[in-house]
Amino acid sequence: xxxxxxxxxxxxxxxxxxxxxxxxxxxxxxxxxxxxxxxxxxxxxxxxxxxxxxxxxxxxxxxxxxxxxxxxxxxxxxxxxxxxxxxxxxxxxxxxxxxxxxxxxxxxxxxxxxxxxxxxxxxxxxxxxxxxxxxxxxxxxxxxxxxxxxxxxxxxxxxxxxxxxxxxxxxxxxxxxxxxxxxxxxxxxxxxxxxxxxxxxxxxxxxxxxxxxxxxxxxxxxxxxxxxxxxxxxxxxxxxxxxxxxxxxxxxxxxxxxxxxxxxxxxxxxxxxxxxxxxxxxxxxxxxxxxxxxxxxxxxxxxxxxxxxxxxxxxxxxxxxxxxxxxxxxxxxxxxxxxxxxxxxxxxxxxxxxxxxxxxxxxx
Amino acid sequence: xxxxxxxxxxxxxxxxxxxxxxxxxxxxxxxxxxxxxxxxxxxxxxxxxxxxxxxxxxxxxxxxxxxxxxxxxxxxxxxxxxxxxxxxxxxxxxxxxxxxxxxxxxxxxxxxxxxxxxxxxxxxxxxxxxxxxxxxxxxxxxxxxxxxxxxxxxxxxxxxxxxxxxxxxxxxxxxxxxxxxxxxxxxxxxxxxxxxxxxxxxxxxxxxxxxxxxxxxxxxxxxxxxxxxxxxxxxxxxxxxxxxxxxxxxxxxxxxxxxxxxxxxxxxxxxxxxxxxxxxxxxxxxxxxxxxxxxxxxxxxxxxxxxxxxxxxxxxxxxxxx
Numbered sequence: 001x002x003x004x005x006x007x008x009x010x011x012x013x014x015x016x017x018x019x020x021x022x023x024x025x026x027x028x029x030x031x032x033x034x035x036x037x038x039x040x041x042x043x044x045x046x047x048x049x050x051x052x053x054x055x056x057x058x059x060x061x062x063x064x065x066x067x068x069x070x071x072x073x074x075x076x077x078x079x080x081x082x083x084x085x086x087x088x089x090x091x092x093x094x095x096x097x098x099x100x101x102x103x104x105x106x107x108x109x110x111x112x113x114x115x116x117x118x119x120x121x122x123x124x125x126x127x128x129x130x131x132x133x134x135x136x137x138x139x140x141x142x143x144x145x146x147x148x149x150x151x152x153x154x155x156x157x158x159x160x161x162x163x164x165x166x167x168x169x170x171x172x173x174x175x176x177x178x179x180x181x182x183x184x185x186x187x188x189x190x191x192x193x194x195x196x197x198x199x200x201x202x203x204x205x206x207x208x209x210x211x212x213x214x215x216x217x218x219x220x221x222x223x224x225x226x227x228x229x230x231x232x233x234x235x236x237x238x239x240x241x242x243x244x245x246x247x248x249x250x251x252x253x254x255x256x257x258x259x260x261x262x263x264x265x266x267x268x269x270x271x272x273x274x275x276x277x278x279x280x281x282x283x284x285x286x287x288x289x290x291x292x293x294x295x296x297x298x299x300x301x302x303x304x305x306x307x308x309x310x311x312x313x314x315x316x317x318x319x320x321x322x323x324x325x326x327x328x329x330x331x332x333x334x335x336x337x338x339x340x341x342x343x344x345x346x347x348x349x350x351x352x353x354x355x356x357x358x359x360x361x362x363x364x
Numbered sequence: 365x366x367x368x369x370x371x372x373x374x375x376x377x378x379x380x381x382x383x384x385x386x387x388x389x390x391x392x393x394x395x396x397x398x399x400x401x402x403x404x405x406x407x408x409x410x411x412x413x414x415x416x417x418x419x420x421x422x423x424x425x426x427x428x429x430x431x432x433x434x435x436x437x438x439x440x441x442x443x444x445x446x447x448x449x450x451x452x453x454x455x456x457x458x459x460x461x462x463x464x465x466x467x468x469x470x471x472x473x474x475x476x477x478x479x480x481x482x483x484x485x486x487x488x489x490x491x492x493x494x495x496x497x498x499x500x501x502x503x504x505x506x507x508x509x510x511x512x513x514x515x516x517x518x519x520x521x522x523x524x525x526x527x528x529x530x531x532x533x534x535x536x537x538x539x540x541x542x543x544x545x546x547x548x549x550x551x552x553x554x555x556x557x558x559x560x561x562x563x564x565x566x567x568x569x570x571x572x573x574x575x576x577x578x579x580x581x582x583x584x585x586x587x588x589x590x591x592x593x594x595x596x597x598x599x600x601x602x603x604x605x606x607x608x609x610x611x612x613x614x615x616x617x618x619x620x621x622x623x624x625x626x627x628x629x630x631x632x633x634x635x636x637x638x639x640x641x642x643x644x645x646x647x648x649x650x651x652x653x654x655x656x657x658x659x660x661x662x663x664x665x666x667x668x669x670x671x672x673x674x675x676x677x678x679x680x681x682x683x684x685x686x
Contacts, residue, residue: 057477135673142476143672146418146617150610150668153661161658273491273606277420277484284481321499328492336485340469343478 060152125252398635448592455588620678
């Protein structure tokens with residue numbers, strides 16, 4: 001393994017050393033970044049399966065992420081209310097219901113609810129992915145990209161305006177599921193990073209397995225030339241359907257984990273820049289088509305974002321504007337430089353006999 | 365399909381006339397929206413025709429105009445129509461910078477996905493710059509740069525907001541100048557030839573890169589000005605153009621994405637659907653139309669999907685024999 005294969009991790013460790021040496025809170029930096037890396041890794045890997053390996057330009061990635069979060073924010077608390085017979089409206093009496101639930105919930109019910117949330121969100125994400133496969137049958141890739149970009153915002157607007165779902169523009173607080181499982185205070189954050197980190201690792205192994213299976217190889221062929229798949233006797237339509245279903249399911253799980261970690265759902269935060277554009281840029285930064293590369297891209301992005309966040313007071317004194325915009329500029333510039341100068345990404349996909357080129361350059 | 369394009373135009377014009385008759389206030393609202401949308405959709409279509417890439421940074425380039433108009437109008441008390449003009453060099457520069465970023469990637473034969481990603485990365489940078497500038501000017505000059513509208517700075521003719529009159533006039537002027545440019549100047553004809561068949565145009569000695577550059581300059585100018593006009597329509601932020609990306613794509617796609625005049629038709633179609641028609645349907649169907657009308661942002665999303673699936677080459681393809 002060459003050193004560049006873990007470049008993101010090295011950069012992250014350097015940043016952690018910097019944070020520790022400048023006397024910042026190292027533990028919260030590390031725990032927070034584990035969650036960020038885990039969530040974005042799942043999303044970027046699922047995107048890599050569809051776009052990097054399968055060649056399906058899913059510019060509506062945010063849709064499944066939002067769906068997962070809405071399952072956690074809109075459905076699971078109501079199930080809990082039904083279990084314990086808590087009266088009231090979850091959205092309009094949100095604080096009262098949450099406090100009633102926090103008294104009623106026990107460890108096992110919470111664990112069951114969290115598991116149910118992850119499974120249900122995966123199911124909803126898979127269905128949405130399949131729905132997104134419908135336009136993929138007929139449209140050329142640029143038109144498909146526009147369509148999926150447009151459809152991606154659907155739940156964002158529904159969640160924002162349909163208050164009974166997840167509280168509209170005000171959002172909802174969730175019952176303390178993770179607290180009941182891991183305990184309050186620091187233990188909750190430790191548990192949340194363990195949970196999301198473990199989920200990300202598990203899903204990474206799963207995706208690695210899928211991409212190296214015959215199905216994964218067929219997907220790579222699909223990326224190079226969809227008709228070739230048909231020649232091999234596989235249906236390109238079904239191939240795409242499954243890729244989008246798996247990708248949607250994984251991204252929805254990421255959305256659900258994120259909502260559980262935050263402990264609240266606020267529809268307005270599921271923007272296409274955070275959950276579509278950023279995962280795309282992380283993917284190209286790390287190396288389209290290469291799962292390990294994509295994870296490197298995620299590490300670099302999260303490092304940049306967390307560093308800017310942790311030094312935001314120092315930075316804003318110098319900059320004269322909110323340092324969050326500096327993160328936009330830097331990350332966009334890094335991604336653009338990679339696209340222009342090294343389109344195969346930092347950790348390029350290993351060529352296989354079936355796909356000679358890295359899928360980034362069109363063969364002339 | 366035998367349906368002639370002029371039938372569509374006539375039906376649409378009839379729809380607008382009916383809307384003006386029944387509810388002038390809503391119709392004028394729709395006219396303002398459609399006019400600004402049309403200018404933006406024309407710009408988006410021009411970039412798509414030349415580099416064949418859906419330009420995801422289009423909304424951010426509009427943001428240049430939006431922010432400039434917001435800042436200058438509040439700071440110096442000039443008309444938004446004028447401060448929009450001041451924005452033009454900046455938005456054109458932003459557009460040209462993107463063109464020169466995309467050009468080498470386009471030349472090496474990269475797939476449309478890579479070009480889209482490049483425009484996406486550029487969009488992220490530009491949004492960062494715009495919001496940083498919004499923070500900076502908001503503080504330094506004590507002006508509102510977010511959630512603010514310049515409606516009150518517009519002129520009025522007999523209780524009708526200026527944009528409802530000026531918007532269509534500007535749009536007609538834009539369409540007429542574009543027509544003169546594309547059909548009556550050598551450069552415009554060269555541009556059309558380059559769009560039609562790049563290699564052939566090159567072999568005829570047409571400087572394709574220069575022709576495309578001109579198209580991107582024009583697109584930058586129009587995007588910037590439409591961004592400025594939107595400050596007169598509703599509360600805006602530097603991100604407004606970016607948030608409206610689906611609306612603009614919807615207008616361009618309904619127009620077929622192949623003709624700048626189709627984009628204008630698409631914009632007035634989408635404007636009609638989103639404002640008068642949606643209002644009418646909402647009022648007819650429920651007692652509380654404003655609750656339903658909140659969901660208006662979903663209409664362009666549905667329109668994009670429906671239009672591409674049902675009529676992939678847009679309204680202008682109607683009546684054209686295959």
